[in-house]
Amino acid sequence: DIAYESQSGDALVVGRDGTNTPVYYNIWDGTSWAFANPQTAFNLVSAYLRLVTMASCPGNDDILIATVDSDASLKVFHWNGSAFADLGTIVNGGMSTANYDIVQIVYEQQSGDAMIIWSSAGEVRYRIWNGSTLGPENIISLIPDDVFILRAAADPASDTIVLAALDKFYDITVVVWDGDAWIDSREVETACADNSSQNLDVAWEASGEDAVV
Secondary structure (H helix, E strand, C coil): CEEECCCCCCEEEEECCCCCCEEEEEEECCCCECCCCCEEEEECCCCCEEEEEEEECCCCCCEEEEEEECCCCEEEEEECCCCEEEEEEEECCCECCCCCCCEEEEECCCCCCEEEEEEECCEEEEEEECCCCECCCEECCCCCCCEEEEEEEECCCCCCEEEEEEECCCCEEEEEECCCCEEEEEEEECCCCCCCCCCCCCEECCCCCCEEC
């Protein structure tokens, strides 16, 4: 994945090389790469990378990184603009799948808190990162079934987040976070043609007026 540091404007590129357990990175400053060859960012130790997703904190150079490895474990890492920190394993071998887009990270644009959302054990769960600590695990009960694809987007003008989930029954459910709680749930599709690929997305208008699923 690629994410830009919000203050410096540098781009952080994180990814895998072959079936090795280390994960590598490089930095693009708009003109050149920081390293001739990618450097080791962190090591997943027991399994290789299957999915990586990143999000940039508004207002500073922090980037939050989630990985799913070939053992279906979810790990979270933090980049502070100069170094990586391991925030630990959130799910140990229990992800719904290691193949699909079942993890999302999205920052509230006013508070700067980040929400890590994932699917495991038949439920959609989340934890909130406040810039220094990870909050407790919670379940989004408005999404009732095992989910294979998640897509989320933050309102640029508030702390509202819209999340869309495609489940094993080919249903698409959309839920809304208002900065404090999940306040709305709508099933918008009951017969999606495919639930093994990212065939949905969410985006906000730049004004923050409307979100489109």
